[in-house]
Amino acid sequence: MQIEGAWAPENIGLVERPEPEPGPGEVVIGMRAVSINPRDLIMSRGGYGRRGGSLPLVPLSDGAGEVVAVGEGVRRVAIGDLVCPTYSRTWLAGPLGPDSMRGAHGGPLDGTMQERMLIPEDAVVKAPRHMTAAEAATLPCAAVTAWNALVEQGGIRAGDVVLLQGTGGVSLFALQVAKLHGALVILTSSSDAKLARAQAMGADHLINYRSTPDWHRRAREITAGRGVDHVVEVGGADTLERSIRAVRPGGTISMIGVLGGSTPELGLGRVVTRNIRLQGVTVGSRATFEAMVRAMELHALRPPIHDQRFAFEEVGAALQALPEGRHFGKVVSEF
Amino acid sequence: MQIEGAWAPENIGLVERPEPEPGPGEVVIGMRAVSINPRDLIMSRGGYGRRGGSLPLVPLSDGAGEVVAVGEGVRRVAIGDLVCPTYSRTWLAGPLGPDSMRGAHGGPLDGTMQERMLIPEDAVVKAPRHMTAAEAATLPCAAVTAWNALVEQGGIRAGDVVLLQGTGGVSLFALQVAKLHGALVILTSSSDAKLARAQAMGADHLINYRSTPDWHRRAREITAGRGVDHVVEVGGADTLERSIRAVRPGGTISMIGVLGGSTPELGLGRVVTRNIRLQGVTVGSRATFEAMVRAMELHALRPPIHDQRFAFEEVGAALQALPEGRHFGKVVSEF
Amino acid sequence: MQIEGAWAPENIGLVERPEPEPGPGEVVIGMRAVSINPRDLIMSRGGYGRRGGSLPLVPLSDGAGEVVAVGEGVRRVAIGDLVCPTYSRTWLAGPLGPDSMRGAHGGPLDGTMQERMLIPEDAVVKAPRHMTAAEAATLPCAAVTAWNALVEQGGIRAGDVVLLQGTGGVSLFALQVAKLHGALVILTSSSDAKLARAQAMGADHLINYRSTPDWHRRAREITAGRGVDHVVEVGGADTLERSIRAVRPGGTISMIGVLGGSTPELGLGRVVTRNIRLQGVTVGSRATFEAMVRAMELHALRPPIHDQRFAFEEVGAALQALPEGRHFGKVVSEF
Amino acid sequence: MQIEGAWAPENIGLVERPEPEPGPGEVVIGMRAVSINPRDLIMSRGGYGRRGGSLPLVPLSDGAGEVVAVGEGVRRVAIGDLVCPTYSRTWLAGPLGPDSMRGAHGGPLDGTMQERMLIPEDAVVKAPRHMTAAEAATLPCAAVTAWNALVEQGGIRAGDVVLLQGTGGVSLFALQVAKLHGALVILTSSSDAKLARAQAMGADHLINYRSTPDWHRRAREITAGRGVDHVVEVGGADTLERSIRAVRPGGTISMIGVLGGSTPELGLGRVVTRNIRLQGVTVGSRATFEAMVRAMELHALRPPIHDQRFAFEEVGAALQALPEGRHFGKVVSEF
Numbered sequence A, B, C, D: 001m002q003i004e005g006a007w008a009p010e011n012i013g014l015v016e017r018p019e020p021e022p023g024p025g026e027v028v029i030g031m032r033a034v035s036i037n038p039r040d041l042i043m044s045r046g047g048y049g050r051r052g053g054s055l056p057l058v059p060l061s062d063g064a065g066e067v068v069a070v071g072e073g074v075r076r077v078a079i080g081d082l083v084c085p086t087y088s089r090t091w092l093a094g095p096l097g098p099d100s101m102r103g104a105h106g107g108p109l110d111g112t113m114q115e116r117m118l119i120p121e122d123a124v125v126k127a128p129r130h131m132t133a134a135e136a137a138t139l140p141c142a143a144v145t146a147w148n149a150l151v152e153q154g155g156i157r158a159g160d161v162v163l164l165q166g167t168g169g170v171s172l173f174a175l176q177v178a179k180l181h182g183a184l185v186i187l188t189s190s191s192d193a194k195l196a197r198a199q200a201m202g203a204d205h206l207i208n209y210r211s212t213p214d215w216h217r218r219a220r221e222i223t224a225g226r227g228v229d230h231v232v233e234v235g236g237a238d239t240l241e242r243s244i245r246a247v248r249p250g251g252t253i254s255m256i257g258v259l260g261g262s263t264p265e266l267g268l269g270r271v272v273t274r275n276i277r278l279q280g281v282t283v284g285s286r287a288t289f290e291a292m293v294r295a296m297e298l299h300a301l302r303p304p305i306h307d308q309r310f311a312f313e314e315v316g317a318a319l320q321a322l323p324e325g326r327h328f329g330k331v332v333s334e335f
Helices: A038-044 A139-153 A169-180 A192-200 A215-222 A237-246 A269-273 A287-301 A312-324 B038-044 B139-153 B169-180 B192-200 B215-222 B239-248 B268-273 B286-298 B314-323 C038-043 C139-153 C169-178 C192-200 C215-223 C238-245 C268-273 C286-299 C312-324 D038-044 D139-153 D169-180 D193-200 D215-222 D237-246 D268-273 D286-298 D312-324
Strands: A025-033 A064-072 A081-084 A117-118 A125-126 A160-163 A182-187 A205-208 A226-235 A247-255 A277-280 A332-334 B026-035 B062-070 B082-085 B117-119 B124-126 B161-165 B182-188 B205-206 B228-233 B247-255 B277-280 B332-334 C024-035 C060-072 C084-085 C114-119 C124-127 C161-165 C184-189 C205-208 C230-232 C247-255 C276-278 C330-335 D025-034 D062-070 D082-083 D116-120 D125-127 D163-164 D184-188 D205-208 D228-233 D245-254 D278-282 D331-333
Touching: A025 A081, A025 A192, A038 A312, A064 A117, A064 A139, A064 B062, A081 A139, A081 D169, A117 D038, A125 A287, A125 C330, A139 A169, A139 A247, A139 A287, A139 D139, A160 A237, A169 A182, A169 A226, A169 A287, A182 A192, A182 D245, A192 A205, A192 C038, A192 C161, A215 A237, A226 A237, A237 A247, A237 A269, A247 B268, A269 B247, A277 B215, A277 B268, A287 A332, A287 C124, A332 D163, B026 D139, B038 B161, B038 B314, B062 B139, B082 B139, B124 B286, B139 B169, B139 B228, B139 B247, B139 B286, B139 C184, B161 B169, B161 B239, B169 B228, B169 B286, B182 B192, B182 B215, B192 B205, B205 B215, B228 B239, B239 B247, B239 B268, B314 B332, C038 C312, C060 C114, C060 C139, C084 C139, C124 C286, C139 C169, C139 C230, C139 C247, C139 C286, C161 C169, C161 C238, C169 C184, C169 C230, C169 C286, C184 C192, C184 C215, C192 D025, C192 D163, C205 C215, C215 C238, C238 C247, C238 C268, C247 D268, C268 D245, C268 D278, C276 D268, C312 C330, C330 D286, D025 D312, D038 D312, D062 D139, D082 D139, D125 D286, D139 D228, D139 D245, D139 D286, D163 D169, D163 D237, D169 D228, D169 D237, D184 D193, D184 D215, D193 D205, D215 D237, D228 D237, D237 D245, D237 D268
Parallel strands: A160 A182, A160 A226, A182 A205, A226 A247, A247 A277, B161 B182, B161 B228, B182 B205, B228 B247, B247 B277, C161 C184, C161 C230, C184 C205, C230 C247, C247 C276, D163 D184, D163 D228, D184 D205, D228 D245, D245 D278
Antiparallel strands: A025 A064, A025 A117, A025 A332, A064 A081, A081 A125, A277 B277, B026 B062, B026 B117, B026 B332, B062 B082, B082 B124, C024 C060, C024 C114, C024 C330, C060 C084, C084 C124, C276 D278, D025 D062, D025 D116, D025 D331, D062 D082, D082 D125
């Protein structure tokens, strides 16, 4: 599948490409599943400008498949391995650098929505041994983002209190990552049904932000006035103000979804006097991905997958439905 | 001197208090000099509410003097030592905690504007050996803030590029601290005269933000498009937007002076995609102060002091003149 | 109880002291339980020289009791609270400094083996709400050491592999701390019975080092050749060599018990080429203690207590029996 | 030049190889200068076993030259750039991992001692703009090691006290790096002439360890009993004992040269009680190299080069002369 002609999710269509041949250090993945992210919708609409690359473009960043061919000198994987492409092939380890996003799949580079993906061996990670292709396909963006935010940037430790917003992919992975590290999780949603499902996944405290719009007060109560240690902020500028009020002195707010919206009256004075840290987080490196895989294998973690899957050809429609928020967990297609 | 009756800088007046006697673990400092900070003005107007304590209150956080009496068991200092009170007596080491500000001098606790200051020995730091009392009096707030921002929080290293705003106390100390660590300094001001003085102190690149309102572009040019590593943001919400544009991916903005002002259209999306860190900073611990003193002694650093001093009785007027911004460096009174 | 006359565990005897009165900022703890550590035996023999203080000395660092009296201005605790003294009253937060051990209880300062302990409020920590006095009495040294090693110094994260030696207090607390953070634990012992008990507490892999003297090879096998992420080294110089062989490149060895023994042929070359970190660890700060308490409360952790307790008067005998290693977990006396 | 037949520095001889052609993402460097390291001598004798690769092998890790050809898609460098190969092409960023040394130049991969070096663009770093080829050729191993030890691992800051041993490449680069960051440097040597040269380069305190064999005591005196903050340990097991005595509580010893020698009676108990960190360090990543280049450019640093250079054909003899220690700084050949 590729976006052709003009940037629009409607313009994603099927095309035939020649079977790729792996050069030295390259592998070919027979893709078996993909999952979608908010980034993919923005990308398909051309929202990242030049940084999104040029058309035609194979969309999507998330996917998993089997290695079906390996080039000369390949050592990291072998034919038959279930692997995921990393989000970016130019971010192997360490913090984000100026070039880290130049190699992002799904824009500017071709993404995962193809049957045969040609890729350098350095840009793949072995999937957790216990996962299906559909499960592994959910990991490269949302799961790595959650791990990077809480573990690498946040230094999460047992006894910490983590506040999560909603039941999208990042939030539910963050719930799993937080519980793996012995943290207490407070989760907000507008849906009692979704809250119940989050509770079944381990969330300790649930807040329906429709019935409790001042959820930051409730979060402070739960922590006996201390404030939460981490917020994974995915809600946009309108929730950030409350997140700042919910976090403890010296706490961290991982900023992930604050992509749009104005910021009418942010309490930045409170950020100063309480030494709060606002940390932008965008996915993570291959080394971060690999550390996460080790933890997921050890705990045989099952990613949160939305029960309604989409068909290969419906990717454009699936992207456009994403903002409606009907899903719980990652939206996946298996083929 | 104390604020009496109602919160207002005009209500700072002289009073006689009995000569203090040091209990076990306490010392009496014969204060010799003080310096003023924006916080003191806000405090004198009651701007911190309950957190500012209650009247009457001895104002000011910064000062230095000689130990004139020591209680039983005192070990950290001896009679005759030139010492500074720490900003807060409940923040000895480690990151800011919930109690760290409960012991702040100049509100909620009595401050430095007194001839004899009774204080636990744990709340004083020996002044750098080469400094006068007036010089040492400038350190507890502004210098520790600058050190905390760049060194502790920022992990500054040689070759880093630091952007500083204006020529207030924090910015000029940050200039000195950055140069000590081998960094390159870009400094903005609206006054060519002040820029010239900052250059004499070691600033490498100067930007007059009146003639170059898009100073963030100029900062990017200076770094060949890479962006600066650190910004010490003291300018308020209106400059934060430009600071976000000036900083490199993965860089840090230390937020110090963003106490008021609305934030009409902050580019928080850029914070996310570029993994920028916004870090609130409020002074620092005693351990931070002591590390800074070691560096200042080694390099015989002279703090930046405004050439016009105020008299002991004029503290209220000096506070009210602070926002006019006529000073270059710390405003001091010696007595 | 106090050590009198000459340094020897045999010289620990009962004495009457006057009922203490709390001064400003002080509290009196009605001690209810103590536990013993290898340090206490060395101390009782005068093994720390001048750093151990002077006789007479009330021994032991670990204990817990109820606050029975509070002095003026005490805010951190109230009468009736179950509290533990911190190991050292001069180490409140941050890393170990030159003065951190000057305030250690059980030498140089009087320890916990007394019915009424007079102590600054800053040197007590509220016990986890769910613990008995005997349980809380095990925490100040061994548990804080384990937490400091793995969490603060080691930055442990889910999926890490931790190697622990034996079933003394530090090792069993480290087992609990590692499991709280989602790590995999390999534990060695010379006793299959003890290994079985460690397994019941959550240890994932067990190695009897009598039947498998090359336990470092087995540890490497378990990690598929990668090596373990952390070793908590409590065994002395003779095990350190194997620990160096067991750890992965870039891994950490927390050195806790390497107090004696020669080091005939340490593989320090391997430390260099594999970028291994050997990190000395001695207990930890009050802030570390408090972070650990939060985690223990959240998980309602029960400390590992040896089933045979000693009576108040038998402390000398209990200390001397410690090196025989018959215990599993912390040795406690309740009174 | 290559080692042929059997591992021995005597077996390094000239051979003709075909002119290399750069594939996609590859560049050809026209090498202009090399420098030698202790590692090269050990390597040439086969001292690293299988990890050193197989014969024939082009020796040496350090070098610099001009890009003379670029393959398709090369973006990081252009024809004409003066560049250095990184020490290892499999260590781009982040901490040392299991694969980081698989791509080391000079063994197991062919090294810098060749006229035309074919190399992936990802494995080169632009030399500091102000340096000659001979100067740049000294950087990849010794300078990056010194920077990694003090800056990345050591978190050096102004006012720190650094103890350095001797006047080899790592120690003199460490001297420069320490001074860039505002530290105080104590340097030991057996030669007053070398001490004088180190002083001219900025060393603050000099100790001749022949006349002052207890140099650790002198170091403690210089720091008024506090102990030094960092030791860069290059001297082997016999000096490590004194380094442990010289360092302050909580200080760091970067272990670089402890490759051989027994360790008769290491004071590891002191490592424990003083929370000392022994950190193995082996060169560093490309990101570390690049950060160092920025600092060197800003300060127009000139590397310490031994005044006697060797000719291209004399590399074997130069390697064998290295342990005699007659050099001051890096030993270089330009061609």
